Amino acid sequence: MIGFIAWRLLQAIPLLIGVSLIAFGLMHLAPGGPLAVYTLNPSIQAQDIERVKIIFGLDQPIYVQYLKWASGIFSGNWGYTFFGGRPVLGVILERLPATMLLMGSALSVAIVLGLSIGVLGAVKRYSVFDVLATSGALFALSFPTFWFGLMAIFVFAIQLRWLPSGGMWELGEEGNIISLLQHLVLPTLVLALVITATWSRYSRSAFLEVMQQDYMRTARAKGLPPAARLMRHAFPNAAKPLIALLGVELPFLFSGALVTETIFGWPGMGRLFVDALNMKEYPILMGMMMFTAIFVIIGNLLADLAIAVIDPRVRLR
């Protein structure tokens, strides 16, 4: 097991280098470099741009800039923002809890709902419920997240006035947990929709596959009740592809969170990204690309390890 963990960690290193190269490269491939936008601004003079270049080290050769930035990542120095000169990692971490709360609650809702729908569909295959659920899932996957969000705001916030239309707290109620939960409902619903659909599809096909296996027939032949067959025999075997899905889905979750946060004014990392994009805050954008990618790599690593714990055969490969 320790060998397996060490091997998987080693495999993550080239991935990290690749990720940092792409994140850095994208920012510097921009025509004119990171400061190009300022050359178009008439109120900024050429010598100001030169000065800024030197302050941010943008006058140095590109590989020196990359090495400085990449080595800073490991020592916790992720660079400083153009505006205000704040440490990038601090700016990102400040937004992390809001995003984690949103992603966590959406993922929990989606897993519980999606898994139940998928398992029920697999058990009652080709029933009315199953047909409705499978086509409903494809229907949900076709919804543009932001449109679904706008519709949800229109119905629940503007027409029915049940829930707030955006933000994280009511003004002056920061820290009030009831207010937070009220603000969390709609974004969670919107972000959970697509993930629920994916989960119901994958869990349905994972369970259908498992239920055709010989050991399921044996369990049935020896007289185990359906609930025991499902929980003791089907579930652990169907869990493997679903845990893998958890790792694979992380980037989608971040993409969805970005759109959801933009619609609802949720002060998380997605909003930070869009704001940084509008202000051309390259250090934040590079940091965000790096941060999400590291998050995804760790997520996939954990998923692989969890699978290896469940299934000893994986470790032998």
Next chain:
Amino acid sequence: MNVTAVASESQAGRIWTRFRQHRLALAGGLVVALLLASALFAPLLAPQDPTLLDTALRFRPPFADWALPLGTDELGRDTLSRLLYGGRVSLTVGLVAMVTTVVTGAVIGIAAGFLGGLVDNLLMRFVDTMLCFPQVFLLLVVAAFVPPTLLSISLVIGLTSWMEVSRIVRAEILHLKEQDFVAAARALGASRARIMFRELLPNAAAPILVAATLKVASAVLMESYISYLGYGVQPPLASWGNMLTNAQGYFDTVPWLAILPGAAITLTVMGFNFLGDGLRDALDPRLRMDP
């Protein structure tokens, strides 16, 4: 000669029979056909020039007036005409992005699968690396740099979403290259390029076609995301995504302006998704979601 003709005909027949049983896929195909036709014939179908302003006729509700069947927006532009022309833009971006995705994904997938070894290793690690980034993040960063034209938007979407296609194609090639017909082609002295693109590629057509259909759906969705966030198709050119952004400002008073383009996006994405799902079941029963 006759034998092959009969065999291929019956195979096409079998595929068509399987596809026909999938009623939602048929409906999806119909929706896609209607959307493509409406985009193609937009100049004939549109009641007005989509950029024609008439501030005397702002915010007309739908179905109130036969000359403006779906009402008007904040500048008095006809919504139906804008939807039709916007559909042209959205579908063009969707199709060009799909071609970019499929060509890039297929070339990389074939090269990795057929050449193997170091090439395979490097290409697949590159794919792994690209997949670490959330697609919307990658898309927005690149879209913010390049001047937003229809072509550049399509290319940016295509070049940030080919990774799954390359994995699908590679897996298919790994399976195909062990088959006898490849050995036969090699024995006849075919070059590697010929084997890759004339022997292997046509045999991998089924999963590529399915992926292509589903990619149109996701490209239309991606176009609407980046247009919604202001980095996609720029006004006055209408796309469904930027129509929605416009409508957001008047959302609490004139909701239909937001409902209509969103419904158009959903319908399009759904049409291609159902079509792709049905094609997958019909072309290759091995790939079914429903084992």
